[in-house]
Amino acid sequence: MKEEDQEPTGGKSSPAGAGNSPVVPKQLTLESRIRFRCHPGIDCFTRCCSDIDIMLTPYDVLRMKHRLGISSDEFLERYTRSRIEEKTGWPQLLIKMEESSGRPCPFVTPDGCTIYTDRPAMCRYYPVGQGIHRKQVDDQVVNEEFYMLIREEHCHGFNEDRQWTIAEWRENQEAEYYDRMAGEWKDLFVRSITRDEEKDGRRQTMFFLASYNLDQFRRFVLESRFLETFQIDEEETAAVREDDVELMKLAFRYLRYLFGVEKTLSLKDGVLPEEKPGGESA
Ligand code: SF4
């Protein structure tokens, strides 16, 4: 068994360069115990919701835009900013903090998070960060998760009495469900670190569209040659017209196919690989 890579993939934290890392340098497992409680009566309530980098997964975007009742375009324009992630070369989406004093999150009020039940995965995991070891086991590369504590001075939740195992904390925060919804997409991110490939502007644009702008991706599926090119049965076509989760799953399959990670789609008889929408050979 050979360890290949180790990549932190989750955890709300202050922007890079803002000071010493708050990550406690000790790997935790699902059985590790932490002492922590966050509640509206605590003196630091909402202090963690300003001037921070909150990365969004496609499923976060889906939940938040539904909660707000707006289109992907409007959500992206009003509430997010993007940057190219250094290690992978893929565009990464973050909540755009307000310009006002202290740079608060646009969803925070003195009473707490206004989208609490639909808050992003990173806000759920906190103060537990998450990472992935990629390991070679026999002839297969497998992902193995590990956890770490993010301990910031302003957070007084560590002084409270409540104890949890990491597994209990994750269950309480619906972290497993969120991980499942973004699993294939995160895997694409992590794999990219070990693959030496160029991410040109066209690839980055398609990655952004299929990852974060589901409304536009739906138009791409229904209005381009997508359905003439790939074998997508009628039931799935009907589902992606109506259901954003089904559409998101198709988007992940498309990205994995397009970037040669896995043969998750099949071309229709007579279609040549170079004819497919998105334009690259898998
Ligand atoms: S989304 Fe909600 S929980 Fe997350 S930083 Fe913003 S206000 Fe805080």
Ligand code: SF4
């Ligand atoms: S306890 Fe920590 S997570 Fe909870 S409000 Fe305070 S700073 Fe935020």
